[in-house]
Amino acid sequence: MDGQATDKLHLWPAEFTWPIGLALDIGNVLMIAVTSVAVYVAWRTWSHEKEKDRNEFIKLRQQELNARKLEQESSSKRLYMDYMLLSFNNPKFSVGRYDDKDEVEVARYDTYLSIVFWSLDEYLQTENDKFCEYVLEGEATTHYEYVRKWLHKEMAAEGYRDGYSAKFLNILDRTIKKIEDDKQRDEAQSPEQ
Structure with a gap:
């Protein structure tokens, strides 16, 4: 508040100024609470997205490892089959x-x-x-x-x-x-x- 508004509060009778001060204090507390809730929600959203990205990465990595294992097994069988054919021939x-x-x-x-x-x-x-x-x-x-x-x-x-x-x-x-x-x-x- 600027200086003039504060001066005007002093012009009012004392029984009317305390509710206004209380309202201002409650407003400040509510503003802090709303800001805290907004920060918490933003943090939760960010961490949830990060966890989601991490889980997606793990899933893709597991698929890649499974594909590589299948490819190696296929390669191993092909190598052994080539060895057997060479020996047979x-x-x-x-x-x-x-x-x-x-x-x-x-x-x-x-x-x-x-x-x-x-x-x-x-x-x-x-x-x-x-x-x-x-x-x-x-x-x-x-x-x-x-x-x-x-x-x-x-x-x-x-x-x-x-x-x-x-x-x-x-x-x-x-x-x-x-x-x-x-x-x-x-x-x-x-x-x-």
Whole structure:
């Protein structure tokens, strides 16, 4: 209020000024209450929208993860199917037989194993299961001489292990070590000594 209005209140008799002062105080309290309610409503609306956006984000993220999982499962099955077809179409190579004096056949065997191992390595990256490890151990056992010569950590030439995942190489190394330990144990137990 400006100074003149306050001065005019003093001109009124005292019994009339207290209701006006009370009304002004109540008006101030109501204005604070209305402002507080408006701020609370705005905050609730904002937080509700934020929660709604968060829930929408979580829902979209879950859908994305589900789609990615389905894609990985499909990719894993396709990789394994390609591996099976390759083995079916190359039965000699799949059991480790080839003519080591025929350069073309050696190159085809090398290519066959490269495809097999790259496929199994990729499968390990998309599907983390014991089945794939079991298949890889079987392939490493079947193709022991090749794996030991070209991919085992103690024998591989420079660059031959590059590009394979650490998990894949660990499984190969562990399998080769197990085969060599079994051979040493068998030799130690052999009666030919």
